[in-house]
Amino acid sequence: MRLNLGCSDSLRGGEWLNVDIVEDCILTANGVNYQRADLALPWPWGDSSVDEIYAADIFEHIGDCQHSGDQWCGQCMEDRRGEYLPGRARGFDERHWSGRIHVMNESWRVLKPGGILRMECPDAAKGAGQWQDPTHVTPWTPNGLQYFAYNSPAHKRFAAAYGIMARFKLISCTERKYNEVTPALTGNGVMCEVWKFTAAMEAVK
Numbered sequence: 001m002r003l004n005l006g007c008s009d010s011l012r013g014g015e016w017l018n019v020d021i022v023e024d025c026i027l028t029a030n031g032v033n034y035q036r037a038d039l040a041l042p043w044p045w046g047d048s049s050v051d052e053i054y055a056a057d058i059f060e061h062i063g064d065c066q067h068s069g070d071q072w073c074g075q076c077m078e079d080r081r082g083e084y085l086p087g088r089a090r091g092f093d094e095r096h097w098s099g100r101i102h103v104m105n106e107s108w109r110v111l112k113p114g115g116i117l118r119m120e121c122p123d124a125a126k127g128a129g130q131w132q133d134p135t136h137v138t139p140w141t142p143n144g145l146q147y148f149a150y151n152s153p154a155h156k157r158f159a160a161a162y163g164i165m166a167r168f169k170l171i172s173c174t175e176r177k178y179n180e181v182t183p184a185l186t187g188n189g190v191m192c193e194v195w196k197f198t199a200a201m202e203a204v205k
Contacts, residue, residue, distance in 0.1 A: 006058025014101040024133035043106045050110045056120040099138045108166035111203035126195035168201035
């Protein structure tokens with residue numbers, strides 16, 4: 001099985017499962033596999049059940065839990081098996097989950113050993129891409145991937161403390177720039193640089 005996460009209207013056929021939170025996407029899913037899912041919650045696929053994940057322009061839409069430390073949060077406290085997981089609060093005085101840690105942990109969990117995560121996000125360190133969309137809630141940068149790269153200095157030092165279970169081998173990471181013209185209310189439009197990065201990562205298990 002291969003997951004096309006946050007598919008919107010960019011649907012893939014064959015053995016791809018197209019996934020989106022918006023129910024209306026299924027109306028265009030003629031002849032393709034489709035499943036509605038909220039990726040901010042525990043993912044509905046089993047451990048080591050997925051060969052490949054394609055996640056383009058989706059992870060930046062998945063935010064951190066906003067509950068305060070003294071509130072009960074079922075989303076953070078338990079997964080669908082009712083077990084406590086690292087990276088999610090285990091008591092009222094502990095942090096709640098980070099959206100970036102959550103999606104990387106879940107990607108790693110559902111991928112088979114050697115399975116591939118292909119992700120694309122706006123580079124929050126460059127250009128207008130991260131900040132122009134009002135639904136972008138978590139900033140991603142290529143350098144941030146080191147926290148999920150197995151045996152990197154950042155992973156060795158911080159993974160346990162941060163609740164990072166994900167262990168990936170970074171295969172490739174590339175950046176691209178393109179220009180967008182923002183329509184102006186009056187006069188000429190404004191030219192904005194948009195940077196995105198694309199990474200391929202192999203699940204180490």
